[in-house]
Amino acid sequence: MAEKQEEPSTAQNGEPDNAEEGEEKKKKLKREDLPPFEIVTGERLPAIFFKFQFRNVEYSSGRNKTFLCYVLETQGKESVTSRGYLEDEHAAAHAEMAFFNTILPKCESSLRYNVTWYVSSSPCVTCADRITETLKKNKNLRLTIMVGRLFMWEEPEMQAALKKMKSAGCKLRIMKPQDFEYVWQNFVEQEEGEEAKAFVPWEDIQENFQYYEEKLAEILH
Numbered sequence: 001m002a003e004k005q006e007e008p009s010t011a012q013n014g015e016p017d018n019a020e021e022g023e024e025k026k027k028k029l030k031r032e033d034l035p036p037f038e039i040v041t042g043e044r045l046p047a048i049f050f051k052f053q054f055r056n057v058e059y060s061s062g063r064n065k066t067f068l069c070y071v072l073e074t075q076g077k078e079s080v081t082s083r084g085y086l087e088d089e090h091a092a093a094h095a096e097m098a099f100f101n102t103i104l105p106k107c108e109s110s111l112r113y114n115v116t117w118y119v120s121s122s123p124c125v126t127c128a129d130r131i132t133e134t135l136k137k138n139k140n141l142r143l144t145i146m147v148g149r150l151f152m153w154e155e156p157e158m159q160a161a162l163k164k165m166k167s168a169g170c171k172l173r174i175m176k177p178q179d180f181e182y183v184w185q186n187f188v189e190q191e192e193g194e195e196a197k198a199f200v201p202w203e204d205i206q207e208n209f210q211y212y213e214e215k216l217a218e219i220l221h
Helices: 021-025 047-053 095-103 125-137 156-167 177-187 205-220
Strands: 040-042 066-075 079-088 112-121 141-149 171-174
Touching: 047 066, 047 177, 066 095, 066 177, 079 095, 079 177, 095 112, 095 125, 112 177, 125 141, 125 156, 156 171, 156 205, 171 205, 177 205
Parallel strands: 112 141, 141 171
Antiparallel strands: 040 079, 066 079, 066 112
């Protein structure tokens, strides 16, 4: 009999991550309705946020934000590419919603849109449903979502929502170490006046990628 695969380490290299596993499992699928926070937008996010929020641990205590880096390519007579990032708190308007509300509120029928997201974790049920609806409505929109972690993937409702996204044409992938490096190089602030620092992968980055890749494959099979 095959041995059960160990769950990825939650060691944070000095970063706080002390909440018990039970607290994480008690979280609801749809994040609680709280007073809305301002959606933060920009071209590059602070390195400290990237190192903590994008880390592909399983029990993500303290990570109550969604960070979404995007590349939007609009194809018409000429191709135009824009990029940036969005972040939210545990608010009613999540970063995924904010992208469609502010960055791409409407898809023109005469254009084609290729969108790639690099997100700290996969969407909640509500956001997944919004993504599915948007893709079904706009056949000229192609969306690839690269995620660092899977959010509440054990729950049947969450699994069903991810399957619907796939059926609607969304390409959902787990971020490989090379993808984290891409985000570091293209979306993370470097200290002004200093040479760009190379991306330093954390110790368990490959192991955790493989863990989540297996889980996602089981869900989307």
